[in-house]
Amino acid sequence: MTDKPAYPVQLVQPDGRRVLDREHAALVADIGPARLRALYEDLVVSRRIDTEATALQRQGQLGLWPPLLGQEAAQVGSARALHPDDYVFCSYREAAVAYCRGVDPGDLTRLWRGAAHHCWDPAEINMTNPNIVVGSQGLHATGYAYAAHLDGAEIAAIAYFGDGASSQGDIAEAMGFAASWGAPVVFFCQNNHWAISAPVRVQSATPIVRRAFGYGIPGVQVDGNDVLAVLAVTRRAIARARGGGGPSFIEALTYRMGPHTTADDPTRYRFDAETEQWKRRDPIDRLRRLLEREGSWDGEFEARVAARADEVAHRLRTATIDMPDPDPAGLFDHVYATPHRLLTERRRAHAEYLAGDPGAGSAVPEGVRP
Template identity: 80%
Template structure:
C-alpha cells in the first residue's frame, strides 16, 4: 500500500501541465474553466490585499501584518472546497481564506490597525478572527466540531495552522481529542518551511502529515502551490468529516516568500537562492500557465482581473486610513459576553484616570 504522505499530491506542475493522477483528478473533475478562472482571480485579489496591507504597515498605518505572499494556492484552493455552513478556525495568516469566505476587504485590516478587537463578525461567514496564540485554534476547532457532531450537524470544521504550530502542545492535544471523539475536523497545516527563523527540519524530522497516523487519522501531503491539487485533497477530507468519518490531516507544502510578519527580517536566516527557487514555483503563475495551456486565458480576462485587483487595493487603503479611533474605554467592551463587576470597576477607574489626565 502506498504511503499517502510519502509524495505530495500534485495535479498541476509549475509549468501549467496537468499531472496524471486519476484518483485525485476525479475529485475535481467538475472544475471547469469558470471555476479555474475564479480561483485565479481570488489568488490575485488575495495577493493584492496582502501587498497593500504590507505597504500600509511599512507606512505606519498598521501596527503589524502577517504576509501570505506565496501561500495563495493553499488558502484559495482549500477555501473553494468548503460549504457556507462549514466553520473555519484560522491562524493569523489566512486573509485569502477570509476573502473567499466573503469578508469585506475593507474590514481585513481593522484589528491590525488597532481600532477594534476583531476584523469581522465570525457568525456572518462562519470563520473566526485571526488567532494570535499559536496553535490555540486547533483546540477551539475540535471543541466546536465535537459539539456539532453531537448535534447531528453534517458540517466540516477546518483548523488552519503553520508548520511551527505543530510543535505546540495545543495542536497535539487537539489531534488526540479529535481522533478520540471522531470530531469532524480537517487539520490543515500550511508547511511554509519556516517557523519564524527556524526551518521545518528543526520542527519535524519526518513529514508532518505522518504524525496523523499516530493519532489514528489519515494524513496526506499536497503540493501547496497547486490550487487544484489542494482543492482535491480538501474536498476529500471535508467529505469524510461531513459523513461522520472523523478527522483528517492535510500538509500543504508551500513557501512563505515574505517575512513571518512585518516585524521580521527573513534575510537574516534564509538565502536569496532559496527564495528564487520558490519564486519559480509561484502559485499564481502556475494557475495562469494552466489557463493559457488550456485556452482559457485572454487579454479581456487579464484586464478585468487587473482592474478588480486595483479597485480592491484602493478600497483596502482608503478603508484602513479612514478607520476612526475608538473611545479609550471601549477597551473593556466584549471582554465577557455578559457584564462583569470586575471589568465594570476597571472601566470606572480607567475613565476616572482619563478625566484626570484631560483636566
C-alpha cells in the same frame, strides 16, 4: 486520504502541464474554464490584498501585518472546498481564506491597525478572527466540531496552522481528542518551511503528515502551490468529516516568500537561492500557464482581473486610512458575559481619568494605569 507516506498530490506542474492522476482529478472534474478563471482571480486578488496591507504597514498605517505571499494557492484552494456552514478556525495569516469566505476587504486590517479587538463578525461568515496564540485553534476547531457532531449537525470544522505550530502541545491534544472521539475536523497544516527563523527540519525530523498516522488519522501531503490539487484533497477531507468519517490531516507544501511578519527580516536566516527556487513554483504563474495552454487566457480577462484587484486594494487602503479611532471605553466591553462589579469600578475610574487634565496635575485614579 492514505495511512502511508506518498509523493505530494499534484495536478498541475509549475509549467502549467496537467498531471495524470485520475483519482484526484476526479475530485475537481467540475472545474472547467470558467471556474479555473475564478480561481485565478481569487489568487491575484489575494496577493494584492497582501501586498497592499504590507505597504500600509511600511507606511505606518498598520502596527503589524503577517504576509501570505506565496501561500495563496494553499489558502484559496482549501477555502473554495468548504461549505457555507462549515466553520473555519484560522491562525493569523489566512487573509485569503477570509476573502474567499466573504469578508469585506475594508475589515481585514481593523485588528492590525489597533482600531478594534477583531476584524469581522465570526457569525456572519463562520470563521474566527486572527488567532495569535499559536496552535490553540486546533483545540477550538476540535471542540466545535465535536459539539456540532453531538448536536447532529453534518458540518466540518477546519483548523489552519503552520509547520511551527505543529510542535505545539495544543495541536497534539487536539489530534488525540479528534481521533478518539471521531470529531469532524480537518487539520490543515500550511508547511511554509519556516517558523519565524527556524527551518521545518527543526520542527520535525519526518514529514509532518506522518504525525497524523500515529493518532490513527488519515493524512495526505499536497503541493500547496497547486490550487487544483489543494482543492481536490480538501474536498475529500471535508466530505469525509461531513459524512461522519472523522478527522483528516492535510500537509500543504508551500513557501513563505516574505517575512514571518513585517517585524521580521528573513534575509538574516535564509539564502536568496532558496527563495529563487520557490519563485519558479509560484502558484499564480502556474495557473496562468495552465489557462494559456488550454486556450482560456486573453487580454480582456487579464485586464478584468487586474481591475478587480485594484478595486479591492483601493477599498482596503481607503477603509484602513479612514478607520475611526475606537472609543477608549470599549476596552471594558465583552470582558465578561454579565455585569461584574470590579469591571464596573474600573470603567468608572478610567472614565474619570480621561475626563481629567493630566497636564494640570490630575492624579491617576488608584488601580488605573495611564
